[in-house]
Amino acid sequence: MINNIGLFWVKDDFRLKNNLALIKASNKHDQVVAFYLYKKKKFENQEAQKWWVSKSLQNFKSSLNNYNIDLEIIKTETYSSFFEKLFTKKNFSIYWNKTYEPSYLKFDKYLSKNFKLHNIEYKILKGNILNEIEDIKKGDGYPFKVFTPYWRNAEKFYLEKIPAKEKKVKKSKKKISYFKDTINENEIYPKKKWFKKFEEYWKPSEENALKELKSFIKNKIENYSDARNFPNVIGTSKLSPYIKHGQIHVETIWQECMKVKKKGVNKFLTEIGWREFNHTLINNFPHMLKGNYSKKFDRFPWEKNTKYLSAWKKGLTGYPIVDAGMRELYSTGWMHNRVRMIVGSFLVKHLLINWTEGEKHFKNCLLDYNEANNVSGWQWVAGCGADAAPYFRIFNPILQGEKFDKEGNYVKKWVPELKNIPKKFLHKPWELKNDKVLKLGSDYPEPIVVHEKARLKALNAFKKI
């Protein structure tokens, strides 16, 4: 046991279980202080996440309190300005988990260099991932660009490692505070009150993440492979915001899944595999964070149309499944994966708007926003990603709606102005032609583009690259 103070830098790891940095700090030091750096700029275009982070801080603070560990929130302009001051103090050792984004991993190098220079003990531990990025490579040493062979290798690599028996967080001898000028988590709340609605749907705590995981494995995983495609059925785990903010570690998910021999487990873990794959992509090919992975898309004739973009954002395109998805996103901070693909395809292919606009909007509204999954998801949809859907495969929003929301319950939930129209017309209300039931253009918009025309226009645009 070392007498100095153990500092634990909390990033996206609001959990006690499988939190290597916290476990290490608490087992090595009598006194531990956790701190969170609130960099306002980071959240400038991530409004929804401010709510999740603020709630998570509140809940994590009370969990840590049981271990005599204070969680202090510090507002800072930049991470480096905070650490430059910290380098001048000497009475601590510091621990944090990796965040698998190029900017964070680069910053880790800067911190390593400076902590070494100042003779301060520090440890950087494995973050919320199954395999370290550099561990999974092709036989020739290059990174994978295609998911299936990537996951075959990554899964095998993970299984061959014998997971070390997990240590637990140790209670500090007494609770102390370390930093001056700390702020309260309420300062992080978004200004717009639209987050109030999120409170109906989510409880951002580790306890709840574990509860949701167990309930999903008990009641839903068996049917996951089929049910995951239908947005009106809650057939997926809805764990994404908890995973993003580290309320649950993917190893915990893996271990809990391995305890049951149920159909659906493999498919579910394959989706976790997509998250792993996306993290390797953005780290091995960081140019994709600034634009198209596939450079030929730099010549794509995108159109700038603020009217269309605004209709898409508001869920007023006249295509019910698209509008339902966009409204679900705005109301709950989450959208079903099938619908993310449909609304994404609609923006990029029907409206010919650059995928980066969609990426920005999702970033602002999603509670599960993460750089790797969002950028890769959008480039998958747009056809310019590493292992992407081909551009010429254009989702038909009417057929997608009829196939995946057959009874129209999803549409009726999120687009209530359509709730009285016959099932036959739910995904193409313009064919109803009955003003008494629905006045198109005033009760609900006319379609902003005609599907078939838009499809042909997109295919022609694609020919140009």
Ligand SMILES: Cc1cc2nc3c(=O)[nH]c(=O)nc-3n(C[C@H](O)[C@H](O)[C@H](O)COP(=O)(O)OP(=O)(O)OC[C@H]3O[C@@H](n4cnc5c(N)ncnc54)[C@H](O)[C@@H]3O)c2cc1C
């Ligand atoms: C355009 C677009 C943008 C997206 N943006 C994000 C994002 O910002 N953050 C995010 O976490 N996911 C994103 N996804 C992936 C996916 O839609 C969500 O992870 C999923 O809908 C979350 O719901 P769930 O937790 O119920 O998933 P489940 O089906 O229960 O899957 C379990 C976990 O596996 C991972 N996962 C599932 N599907 C995918 C996928 N297709 N790609 C990568 N990981 C996956 C997630 O961590 C998820 O929580 C995006 C997909 C698209 C098409």
